[in-house]
Structures are given as structure tokens and as C-alpha cells.
Amino acid sequence: MSTLPSKEHIEKAVGQIQFDTDAFIDGKFVKAVSGKTFATENPATGRELAQVAECDAADVEIAVAAAKRAFEAGVWSDLPPSERKEIMLKFCDLMEEHEMELGLLDCLEAGKPVADCLQIDAPETIACIRWHAEAADKLYDHISPTGSENLGLITREPVGVVGAVIPWNFPAQMAAWKIGPILATGNSLILKPAEQTSLSALLMARLASEAGVPDGVFNVVTGFGETTGKALGLHMDVDMVAFTGSTEVGRYFLQYAAESNLKRIILECGGKSPQIVLADADLDNAAENAVSAAFWNMGENCSCGSRLIVEKGVKDALLEKITAELKAWPTGDPLDPGNPLGSMIEKGHMEKVLSYIETGKSEGANLLLGGNRILTETGGYFVEPTIFDGVTNQMKIAQEEIFGPVLSVIEVENEQEAIAVANDTPYGLAASVYTASLDSAHRIARKLRAGNVSVNCFAEGDMGTPFGGYKQSGFSGRDKSIFAHEQYTEMKTTWISLGK
Numbered sequence: 001m002s003t004l005p006s007k008e009h010i011e012k013a014v015g016q017i018q019f020d021t022d023a024f025i026d027g028k029f030v031k032a033v034s035g036k037t038f039a040t041e042n043p044a045t046g047r048e049l050a051q052v053a054e055c056d057a058a059d060v061e062i063a064v065a066a067a068k069r070a071f072e073a074g075v076w077s078d079l080p081p082s083e084r085k086e087i088m089l090k091f092c093d094l095m096e097e098h099e100m101e102l103g104l105l106d107c108l109e110a111g112k113p114v115a116d117c118l119q120i121d122a123p124e125t126i127a128c129i130r131w132h133a134e135a136a137d138k139l140y141d142h143i144s145p146t147g148s149e150n151l152g153l154i155t156r157e158p159v160g161v162v163g164a165v166i167p168w169n170f171p172a173q174m175a176a177w178k179i180g181p182i183l184a185t186g187n188s189l190i191l192k193p194a195e196q197t198s199l200s201a202l203l204m205a206r207l208a209s210e211a212g213v214p215d216g217v218f219n220v221v222t223g224f225g226e227t228t229g230k231a232l233g234l235h236m237d238v239d240m241v242a243f244t245g246s247t248e249v250g251r252y253f254l255q256y257a258a259e260s261n262l263k264r265i266i267l268e269c270g271g272k273s274p275q276i277v278l279a280d281a282d283l284d285n286a287a288e289n290a291v292s293a294a295f296w297n298m299g300e301n302c303s304c305g306s307r308l309i310v311e312k313g314v315k316d317a318l319l320e321k322i323t324a325e326l327k328a329w330p331t332g333d334p335l336d337p338g339n340p341l342g343s344m345i346e347k348g349h350m351e352k353v354l355s356y357i358e359t360g361k362s363e364g365a366n367l368l369l370g371g372n373r374i375l376t377e378t379g380g381y382f383v384e385p386t387i388f389d390g391v392t393n394q395m396k397i398a399q400e401e402i403f404g405p406v407l408s409v410i411e412v413e414n415e416q417e418a419i420a421v422a423n424d425t426p427y428g429l430a431a432s433v434y435t436a437s438l439d440s441a442h443r444i445a446r447k448l449r450a451g452n453v454s455v456n457c458f459a460e461g462d463m464g465t466p467f468g469g470y471k472q473s474g475f476s477g478r479d480k481s482i483f484a485h486e487q488y489t490e491m492k493t494t495w496i497s498l499g500k
């Protein structure tokens with residue numbers, strides 16, 4: 001959306017939304033077998049938005065059977081890739097028609113700033129699925145280099161029934177990162193959104209079906225991780241699970257796979273990403289990017305640049321610029337396009353973030369800015385941007401993923417120490433380096449144990465670049481780009497004797 005609508009326009013549009021709240025299985029909306037529902041709330045007001053179907057193992061059973069049936073019937077998996085592409089592009093066109101609604105659902109359920117939802121989340125969701133759709137009919141298989149008596153075909157085939165279990169921080173986008181490549185390569189999908197954010201996934205399933213994605217190919221089971229997510233992880237007919245979420249829960253999926261059918265598992269997990277600022281850096285640029293890295297999406301971002309590692313001599317000047325820059329980042333009603341920061345996802349998570357802030361104080365870090373819950377009169381769960389100076393990398397606030405608006409500032413002597421501190425974490429998702437020296441930039445980028453390194457910016461690349469983590473930030477795969485596309489396929493060798 002190139003120009004943002006006014007707050008009045010947005011509020012009117014919100015009033016007109018009709019939520020889809022049932023699970024989407026085998027081409028239709030259905031209640032949970034148990035008849036149970038659970039509340040989804042607006043974390044910016046603390047009020048209930050809707051009751052959503054609470055699926056469990058019984059619903060997963062039905063969804064998996066439908067997905068398997070569709071896969072085996074070949075209604076999607078056997079379609080020429082160009083036909084899958086056309087249907088997916090139609091799905092994207094329908095999402096474009098509903099772009100405002102798609103963005104608003106994430107704003108309402110996750111407390112995300114509406115400007116981000118309408119200008120980043122919704123358009124990038126559509127662009128992602130379009131990218132993978134367009135790739136569908138542009139990939140060639142291989143023939144092995146054999147003698148004239150044989151033919152060795154190396155072909156890619158869809159894996160089968162793929163479960164996608166996703167988090168709440170970028171609900172539609174995280175769904176799209178899975179939906180795009182899973183559907184483009186011909187698989188059947190069962191998507192389990194985070195329990196806090198089911199609505200945009202349900203809208204997407206309805207639109208995909210309207211566009212012509214056959215019944216059973218794109219299912220959404222709403223519900224809790226411990227029941228619905230676990231049932232997918234343990235199911236013998238689920239061939240693969242692509243997970244995005246915390247490292248803690250990601251581990252369970254490796255266990256589920258080991259205990260069941262050795263299903264393929266891809267994990268995109270948490271991070272504690274460093275932002276290295278060398279003394280020769282453009283400090284205005286570093287400050288602007290460091291604020292965005294640390295506080296964008298209220299720090300509820302897997303690649304959140306939560307550790308600012310600053311070379312001696314420039315720390316005070318940098319912090320002054322960061323504090324000034326933050327004035328342009330007010331926290332408030334997420335439906336107001338003038339607020340770049342909204343609420344935390346839920347009360348429990350806000351309390352966790354506040355308890356990390358207490359830990360930072362008791363560990364002896366110097367609270368430079370923020371530190372409090374704010375806007376309590378709204379009933380919402382808002383935490384102000386918080387900066388700790390004088391942090392050492394051993395402190396809990398420097399080691400653990402807080403997933404909130406809390407920046408830890410660590411001073412280092414030189415480039416070598418910056419690299420050592422940056423890598424001294426169990427995570428390895430993203431990192432940034434700010435320097436005027438091309439040599440330092442390349443040297444540091446090479447040494448950083450992280451899947452995504454940005455130089456003189458905070459960025460995650462574009463749709464053409466893979467995204468994922470080293471160490472405990474991920475396992476066995478990447479989102480986005482052609483590499484994500486490929487990982488939802490199996491490789492087959494067909495050896496043909498051509499006779500004598």
C-alpha cells in the first residue's frame with residue numbers, strides 16, 4: 001500500500017471485517033471435532049476479538065487424511081508446474097484485493113503497528129508467494145554423466161504432506177514463507193498458526209481455495225502447540241514439518257521426528273543478534289539502523305539486533321544519537337498509522353520482558369532509557385523502548401532472547417574483541433557490521449557465525465536471498481529464495497538401461 005489510509009479510514013475498515021474463525025480442512029471451514037473454541041484477543045486493548053476453533057489430535061487426523069488423499073490423487077502434486085503457478089498467482093491477486101484486511105488482521109491480533117502491517121507485512125506476504133509461484137515452472141532437473149548404455153535421471157519430487165508450524169510475530173509473512181515454496185513444489189500443506197494469531201492464516205486458506213487450490217491441499221488447523229502442533233509433529237503420515245519459533249520448541253520437533261517416522265524437519269528459531277559498530281563507522285547511519293534493528297516490531301523479531309557491540313571511543317556519541325533517533329519512534333495504539341511501535345503480543349510475554357528488565361538491573365547493567373510498562377489505561381500490554389548500557393556479554397540480558405524492546409550495549413576494545421563477543425552466544429541468526437572500511441567489513445562478515453550478515457545496515461535481504469540461522473538459531477534449512485523452494489522436494493534417481 002503506497003499511501004497509508006487515515007486512522008478513521010482504518011477504523012472503519014476494521015469494523016467491516018468478518019473474521020473466519022473455524023479451522024479450514026479439505027476445502028471448507030469446520031468446527032473442531034471437540035466443539036471447543038478459544039479466545040483470541042487484541043493485545044493493544046486486552047479485549048477478546050473472537051473465538052477460534054480449538055483443534056486437537058482428532059482434527060489433525062482429519063486434516064492429514066485429507067492432505068494425503070489430495071497428494072495421492074495428484075490433483076495438485078501432478079499438475080504441470082505452470083498450472084500450479086497460474087492458480088497461485090490468482091491466489092496472490094485475491095490477496096491483493098484483500099490486502100487491507102490481511103494487514104489489519106495481524107495488526108488486531110498481534111498489536112503490530114498498522115503502518116508496518118499495511119506497508120510491509122501484507123505486501124511482502126503477497127510478493128513472497130508470487131515469487132515462489134513464478135519459480136515453479138522455471139526449474140530444470142538433471143541427467144547424470146553416464147555412458148551411452150544408461151540414462152541416469154535426477155529429478156525433484158514433492159515431499160508429500162508438509163506441516164508448517166509458525167509463530168505470532170509476523171503472522172501472515174511467516175505463513176507465506178512456508179506456503180509459497182510448499183505449494184509451488186506440489187506438496188499438500190497443513191498450517192498451524194500460533195494460537196495468538198490465527199485469523200490471517202484462515203483468510204489466506206479461504207482465498208487460496210477460491211483461487212482454485214484443490215480441496216485438501218491447503219489446510220489450517222488452529223489451536224495450541226502442545227496439542228495440535230505436537231500431533232502434527234508425531235503423525236506418521238506427515239512427511240515433513242517446517243517450523244518457525246523458539247529454539248526450545250524447535251527441539252521438540254526433532255524429538256517428534258525421532259519418535260515417529262523420521263519426517264524431515266526444518267527449524268527457524270531464535271536469535272540474539274549482534275550489531276557491531278566500529279569507531280570509523282558513520283554514526284548517524286549506525287544509530288538509525290541500530291534503533292530499527294533493536295526496536296522494530298517492538299523487538300519481537302527473530303533477527304532483532306539486541307546486542308549493540310561498540311568499539312571504544314564512540315559509544316557515548318552513538319548512544320546520544322540513538323536516544324535522539326528514538327524520539328521518532330513513539331509507542332501507542334497500533335491502529336494509528338502515526339505510531340511505529342505497538343503492544344507486546346500478550347500479557348504473559350509482557351511480564352517476561354519486564355522480568356528481563358529487572359534481571360538487567362539486578363545484574364548491574366545501567367538502565368539508560370525506558371524500563372517500564374506504559375499506557376496501562378488502554379488495557380493493552382505496552383513496554384517502552386529500553387536501553388541498558390554497561391552490559392557484559394555474560395549477563396543474562398546479553399545471552400537470552402528477550403523478544404522485546406530491550407537493547408544491551410557492550411563496549412569492546414577492538415575488532416577482534418567485537419568478533420569474539422558477537423560469536424559468544426548459542427544463537428547465530430543475524431548480525432550487522434558498521435564500518436567505513438571495506439577490509440574490516442569483509443573480515444568481520446567472514447568471521448561471524450551467523451546465517452545473515454548485513455553491512456552498514458540492518459536488513460534481511462530480499463526474496464531472492466535465503467534466511468536462516470547457524471548454531472541453535474536453526475536446523476537444516478532456509479526460508480526464502482530458491483533454496484527454500486528446493487528443500488520441500490525429495491531427490492530421485494531413476495536409472496534406465498538403454499540395452500546393448
Ligand code: NAP
Nearest residue numbers: 166167168194195224225229230245246249268269270302
Ligand atoms: P513458540 O512458542 O516456539 O511457538 C511457535 C509455534 O510452535 C506456535 O505455533 C506454537 O503454538 C507451537 N508450539 C508451541 N509448543 C509446542 C509443542 N510443545 N509442540 C508443538 N508445537 C508447539 O514461538 P513463538 O512464541 O510463537 O514465537 C517467538 C519465537 O519465534 C522466537 O524465539 C523467535 O526468535 C522465533 N522466530 C524465528 C524466526 C526465524 O525465521 N528464525 C522468525 C520469527 C520468529 P502455540 O502458539 O499454540 O504455543
Ligand code: MG
Nearest residue numbers: 194195196225
Ligand atoms: Mg507460543
